[in-house]
Amino acid sequence: MSLKTLDNSLELLNYFSKETPSWGVRELAKEMGISHSIVYRTLASFEKYGFLEQDPKTKRYELGLRFLEFGQMVKEKMRLSEHVYPIMKRLAGKVEESIFLTWLDKSDGVTVEIAESTHRIKYExxxxxxxxxxxxxxxxxxxxxxxxxxxxxxxxxxxKAFTKNTILDEEILLSDLDEIKKKGWCYSVGEFSDAVFGLGVPLFNSQNEIIASLTISGPEYRVEEMDFEVALTHLLQEAKEIQGYLNHFSSHYK
Structure with missing residues (x-):
């Protein structure tokens, strides 16, 4: 396999997302701008090894269980459930909202652990x-x-705009990021999902490089019921404990 073929194959996988979880051969070929025969062979190879599955009725492809196995392997290596989740669960109990651990992956954040709120109405x-x-x-x-x-x-x-509150002006966004770094935390409302608030703090590796965040999130209407300063204090305290584990983890798995 040439490097170009490998690059095309891995690029193809990136088209499978939450917004577009399944693709037909010709549809994906048109989106990628390459031959449908190449796309078909690539999809068939991924299906052969369990990375993709084809719906027998629609003939569309979607991610296979092999990715779930790999994801579980990474999670077990990090031992998030054993060390970090209990802290997140404790924080969720204190602030009565859901807690999210988000990991840096290139230009995205990926949700890797969740401790859910006990409220019937919650951000999921x-x-x-x-x-x-x-x-x-x-x-x-x-x-x-x-x-x-x-x-x-x-x-x-x-x-792109996810809601009317998404900041799309580069100058405003960069200024906002500067302010966030000065404060050491970020609060937002309705930027990714309407009527949802988030209060997040950064997490670093042992070299003091940003790698993740810990965030309290829930419906906007409950912010008025929450003591913001107390919630931020709890968040910073629990993030400090998680930070201690991440320092140990990152020093052993560089």
């Missing part, structure tokens, strides 16, 4: 959800600690 996101770094507290608090060059790279790749 699936594990593995991928979100651009320029939107929402959990991601913007990560982006704020990236280099200015990386921030500009992200903004100039193109930004």
């Amino acid at each position: 996101v699936s594990l593995g959800t991928r979100t651009p770094l320029y939107v929402g507290a959990s991601c913007k608090v990560i982006m704020a600690y990236l280099s200015k060059e990386k921030q500009l790279e992200i903004t100039r790749e193109g930004m």
